[in-house]
Amino acid sequence: xxxxxxxxxxxxxxxxxxxxxxxxxxxxxxxxxxxxxxxxxxxxxxxxxxxxxxxxxxxxxxxxxxxxxxxxxxxxxxxxxxxxxxxxxxxxxxxxxxxxxxxxxxxxxxxxxxxxxxxxxxxxxxxxxxxxxxxxxxxxxxxxxxxxxxxxxxxxxxxxxxxxxxxxxxxxxxxxxxxxxxxxxxxxxxxxxxxxxxxxxxxxxxxxxxxxxxxxxxxxxxxxxxxxxxxxxxxxxxxxxxxxxxxxxxxxxxxxxxxxxxxxxxxxxxxxxxxxxxxxxxxxxxxxxxxxxxxxxxxxxxxxxxxxxxxxxxxxxxxxxxxxxxxxxxxxxxxxxxxxxxxxxxxxxxxxxxxxxxxxxxxxxxxxxxxxxxxxxxxxxxxxxxxxxxxxxxxxxxxxxxxxxxxxxxxxxxxxxxxxxxxxxxxxxxxxxxxxxxxxxxxxxxxxxxxxxxxxxxxxxxxxxxxxxxxxxxxxxxxxxxxxxxxxx
Amino acid sequence: xxxxxxxxxxxxxxxxxxxxxxxxxxxxxxxxxxxxxxxxxxxxxxxxxxxxxxxxxxxxxxxxxxxxxxxxxxxxxxxxxxxxxxxxxxxxxxxxxxxxxxxxxxxxxxxxxxxxxxxxxxxxxxxxxxxxxxxxxxxxxxxxxxxxxxxxxxxxxxxxxxxxxxxxxxxxxxxxxxxxxxxxxxxxxxxxxxxxxxxxxxxxxxxxxxxxxxxxxxxxxxxxxxxxxxxxxxxxxxxxxxxxxxxxxxxxxxxxxxxxxxxxxxxxxxxxxxxxxxxxxxxxxxxxxxxxxxxxxxxxxxxxxxxxxxxxxxxxxxxxxxxxxxxxxxxxxxxxxxxxxxxxxxxxxxxxxxxxxxxxxxxxxxxxxxxxxxxxxxxxxxxxxxxxxxxxxxxxxxxxxxxxxxxxxxxxxxxxxxxxxxxxxxxxxxxxxxxxxxxxxxxxxxxxxxxxxxxxxxxxxxxxxxxxxxxxxxxxxx
Numbered sequence: 001x002x003x004x005x006x007x008x009x010x011x012x013x014x015x016x017x018x019x020x021x022x023x024x025x026x027x028x029x030x031x032x033x034x035x036x037x038x039x040x041x042x043x044x045x046x047x048x049x050x051x052x053x054x055x056x057x058x059x060x061x062x063x064x065x066x067x068x069x070x071x072x073x074x075x076x077x078x079x080x081x082x083x084x085x086x087x088x089x090x091x092x093x094x095x096x097x098x099x100x101x102x103x104x105x106x107x108x109x110x111x112x113x114x115x116x117x118x119x120x121x122x123x124x125x126x127x128x129x130x131x132x133x134x135x136x137x138x139x140x141x142x143x144x145x146x147x148x149x150x151x152x153x154x155x156x157x158x159x160x161x162x163x164x165x166x167x168x169x170x171x172x173x174x175x176x177x178x179x180x181x182x183x184x185x186x187x188x189x190x191x192x193x194x195x196x197x198x199x200x201x202x203x204x205x206x207x208x209x210x211x212x213x214x215x216x217x218x219x220x221x222x223x224x225x226x227x228x229x230x231x232x233x234x235x236x237x238x239x240x241x242x243x244x245x246x247x248x249x250x251x252x253x254x255x256x257x258x259x260x261x262x263x264x265x266x267x268x269x270x271x272x273x274x275x276x277x278x279x280x281x282x283x284x285x286x287x288x289x290x291x292x293x294x295x296x297x298x299x300x301x302x303x304x305x306x307x308x309x310x311x312x313x314x315x316x317x318x319x320x321x322x323x324x325x326x327x328x329x330x331x332x333x334x335x336x337x338x339x340x341x342x343x344x345x346x347x348x349x350x351x352x353x354x355x356x357x358x359x360x361x362x363x364x365x366x367x368x369x370x371x372x373x374x375x376x377x378x379x380x381x382x383x384x385x386x387x388x389x390x391x392x393x394x395x396x397x398x399x400x401x402x403x404x405x406x407x408x409x410x411x412x413x414x415x416x417x418x419x420x421x422x423x424x425x426x427x428x429x430x431x432x433x434x435x436x437x438x439x440x441x442x443x444x445x446x447x448x449x450x451x452x453x454x455x456x457x458x459x460x461x462x463x464x465x466x467x468x469x470x471x472x473x474x475x476x477x478x479x480x481x482x483x484x485x486x487x488x489x
Numbered sequence: 490x491x492x493x494x495x496x497x498x499x500x501x502x503x504x505x506x507x508x509x510x511x512x513x514x515x516x517x518x519x520x521x522x523x524x525x526x527x528x529x530x531x532x533x534x535x536x537x538x539x540x541x542x543x544x545x546x547x548x549x550x551x552x553x554x555x556x557x558x559x560x561x562x563x564x565x566x567x568x569x570x571x572x573x574x575x576x577x578x579x580x581x582x583x584x585x586x587x588x589x590x591x592x593x594x595x596x597x598x599x600x601x602x603x604x605x606x607x608x609x610x611x612x613x614x615x616x617x618x619x620x621x622x623x624x625x626x627x628x629x630x631x632x633x634x635x636x637x638x639x640x641x642x643x644x645x646x647x648x649x650x651x652x653x654x655x656x657x658x659x660x661x662x663x664x665x666x667x668x669x670x671x672x673x674x675x676x677x678x679x680x681x682x683x684x685x686x687x688x689x690x691x692x693x694x695x696x697x698x699x700x701x702x703x704x705x706x707x708x709x710x711x712x713x714x715x716x717x718x719x720x721x722x723x724x725x726x727x728x729x730x731x732x733x734x735x736x737x738x739x740x741x742x743x744x745x746x747x748x749x750x751x752x753x754x755x756x757x758x759x760x761x762x763x764x765x766x767x768x769x770x771x772x773x774x775x776x777x778x779x780x781x782x783x784x785x786x787x788x789x790x791x792x793x794x795x796x797x798x799x800x801x802x803x804x805x806x807x808x809x810x811x812x813x814x815x816x817x818x819x820x821x822x823x824x825x826x827x828x829x830x831x832x833x834x835x836x837x838x839x840x841x842x843x844x845x846x847x848x849x850x851x852x853x854x855x856x857x858x859x860x861x862x863x864x865x866x867x868x869x870x871x872x873x874x875x876x877x878x879x880x881x882x883x884x885x886x887x888x889x890x891x892x893x894x895x896x897x898x899x900x901x902x903x904x905x906x907x908x909x910x911x912x913x914x915x916x917x918x919x920x921x922x923x924x925x926x927x928x929x930x931x932x933x934x935x936x937x938x939x940x941x942x943x944x945x946x947x948x949x950x951x952x953x954x955x956x957x958x959x960x961x962x963x964x965x966x967x
Contacts, residue, residue: 043967083535084533084534084535090534090535092534092592097534100534102534102535103528104528104533104534104536121493178729184567200538201537202535202537203535203536204535205535206535206768209767210767235537236535237539238537238539239537239538239539239768239769239770240537240767240768240769240770243560271592317764318764318767320762321567321569321577321578321579321762321764322571323568324571324577324578325534325576325578326534327571327573327578328530329573329633330532330576331533340571340573344571364762367762367764368760369760369762370760372762372764376764444501446760451807464704488644488694
């Protein structure tokens with residue numbers, strides 16, 4: 001049952017030399033062999049390379065390296081297929097990158113390597129991180145380990161599946177409008193979208209540059225603090241990364257009482273049509289947090305209604321430029337043509353899936369001459385108002401509570417025909433990216449039948465990750481949800 | 490009806506930095522294709538730009554040299570268009586908030602548009618962007634060299650203040666001279682460091698309203714710009730005279746055929762879909778940062794010429810020598826403090842020192858005597874201690890040995906003889922030895938005195954005070 005351990009449990013055993021990194025990796029690979037044919041989280045695994053990393057970790061452990069120096073020494077971790085890992089394929093779950101192999105490491109990959117992690121696989125996602133179910137992957141749809149007729153959420157669906165199915169001890173994903181928190185909620189794990197600027201984006205294939213952040217999927221809040229202590233920090237290669245010291249996140253785990261903390265319930269999030277079980281679980285979570293000493297107060301985010309519209313202008317606009325480089329000229333797949341225009345359009349026509357094309361067209365449109373002011377510029381102004389709403393709310397409260405998703409995991413194919421319905425599954429997560437603040441999702445209960453996990457979202461101040469960890473940890477340690485294992489876990 | 494051309498230029502100049510705009514790759518010309526490249530300048534998936542601060546400094550420095558305003562807020566934008574030499578298929582540039590704006594430039598030009606030999610062109614802006622790669626077309630395929638991709642590029646946009654091919658040519662010469670001397674760019678045209686697009690329209694003389702703007706691309710030299718304009722202006726005027734209505738378009742200059750031809754009309758114009766570059770933070774220069782850049786502003790040639798004429802009362806010919814030769818100008822300025830007659834010092838610097846230096850292929854740093862020694866030499870002449878002729882000899886010795894002029898005069902006994910008794914004796918000798926010319930003078934031929942004076946000077950080995958010698962000879966002969 002090695003694969004079911006948390007990172008803190010695993011590192012304790014590795015440190016005592018009760019298990020080896022090689023065994024920890026093998027436990028993951030065995031679990032992949034057992035369940036991945038059903039859940040399809042991984043796009044590829046380089047077992048030889050992973051085993052070499054595990055052997056190196058075992059050598060380091062044997063020569064006395066401790067987890068105090070290398071907090072992830074010997075811990076198998078897998079990456080969303082959107083992060084550059086030198087010598088490994090990078091496809092963004094798209095056809096357009098062809099046989100592209102990344103020639104350099106993303107900053108987070110270097111940091112994970114420096115911390116001793118074993119990086120062992122590429123995880124499925126919606127193509128170029130556009131989607132909420134992995135149904136937009138050009139390869140296959142990953143399936144929810146709690147019910148394989150259902151989607152795992154997205155875009156980082158493979159990340160959530162791999163953690164929930166105990167195929168990896170943690171995974172690294174990216175969140176542009178909810179792509180970490182939504183699948184974490186639907187698969188029953190912990191997912192954090194850090195404050196914009198806290199984690200370097202260097203080496204993350206950009207979807208929407210002003211919204212993208214890299215973050216961890218873990219089995220527990222404690223493990224998330226371990227991951228963040230590795231991932232966070234200024235990077236001179238990313239001009240939007242913030243030059244400030246990283247707090248000691250583990251220190252946030254000490255408190256069990258939430259006395260003195262104020263948590264906000266958002267008036268505008270009390271939408272009609274919210275799933276009753278979701279509402280009940282969130283209300284219960286609020287009551288539970290109150291019982292731990294927190295004060296629950298109402299807050300208002302007046303511009304919440306405009307978040308989705310704003311997001312679906314800004315994100316596609318940035319994406320339309322970010323994805324322009326995939327043209328078949330320098331790397332990736334190419335479909336030849338009689339001239340440049342034909343080569344470009346054939347390559348992109350064959351290489352991109354429908355949702356990517358839809359967003360590139362949308363983004364091109366909103367930036368076009370004559371439409372820029374009405375769409376892009378206005379959206380930027382609304383974005384500022386949304387951020388101000390949050391900053392004002394945070395004058396009153398330390399964090400904001402909401403459901404992570406409006407429903408539990410939906411069926412494969414249920415929403416894929418209707419992009420607007422699909423977009424609405426991010427309704428509670430989107431504004432966090434627009435505001436540039438941090439958000440964490442953790443398990444807060446289950447639907448009755450079928451038994452599907454539900455997520456509680458905690459939104460925090462800019463660089464307020466410590467508060468989120470403190471609240472989430474206190475909640476987690478006093479509730480049973482995180483101890484439940486998925487049927488395919 | 491008489492027509493006039495209205496011309497504005499967009500000049501692209503590669504900045505003189507060690508590394509590229511967003512990455513550490515070398516900003517170097519002439520390397521093997523695709524050797525100065527990395528994931529960032531190749532636009533590989535996942536990379537991010539980090540602005541080269543020296544490029545930002547050089548942009549602001551250009552603004553200072555071109556009398557521009559330096560806004561306290563500047564940002565970068567993405568300009569979207571597909572082309573294989575553009576690694577990201579967008580170019581990072583500065584769209585609506587450039588690093589510099591609203592300047593002007595003055596240059597020497599003797600055309601009809603000039604006032605007192607000077608023309609003035611307003612500068613709309615000088616903004617920073619990235620260069621693209623270079624395509625090469627072979628028989629059956631094309632190749633792209635990305636060594637140039639991401640090299641910092643300055644775009645200097647002029648107002649439509651130019652009126653003809655010669656003026657445009659003079660402007661480009663003067664602009665690149667300023668940028669070269671200012672340390673902004675090597676402006677090597679052969680290496681493609683300067684590229685220029687032209688915007689031109691024609692209108693009846695006296696008319697305020699501008700005609701249809703036509704852009705010409707693909708000139709690869711300044712004379713190409715001049716030739717393109719020499720072709721395009723009459724073409725547009727003839728069209729208008731025929732009653733044709735010109736439309737906004739972009740034309741391509743064909744250097745071989747010597748003509749411009751249509752490239753794309755306004756309807757086909759690119760929609761670049763500019764939007765703020767989210768990967769870079771806006772840039773807000775601080776006082777300290779700006780002050781440090783202002784210390785790098787050098788005096789421009791034209792300004793030096795004007796200053797030398799004003800401050801030292803030098804004729805324009807002398808001032809132009811100093812305009813074009815900074816080290817010589819510096820030497821002059823080191824010699825001149827305290828001098829009563831700067832022109833006399835300028836004469837020595839320009840005539841003697843410059844000649845010696847070019848004879849020896851040497852620079853002013855090799856000069857053995859100090860600039861104040863030159864002033865001392867001039868003072869020896871002015872106080873009558875040596876003649877101008879002897880001064881030449883003293884200068885040669887100063888140049889050869891670095892000895893101070895006073896010492897040379899003393900050691901070599903070159904001091905002028907102003908002792909009346911000694912000169913009277915010499916005068917008697919000269920008159921006795923040249924009875925013919927002496928008689929001529931007495932018979933009313935004044936020119937004969939010059940001959941006798943020359944003989945006296947010769948006899949004194951040049952040391953006799955010439956004025957005194959003339960006086961004494963005249964007295965003895967009358």
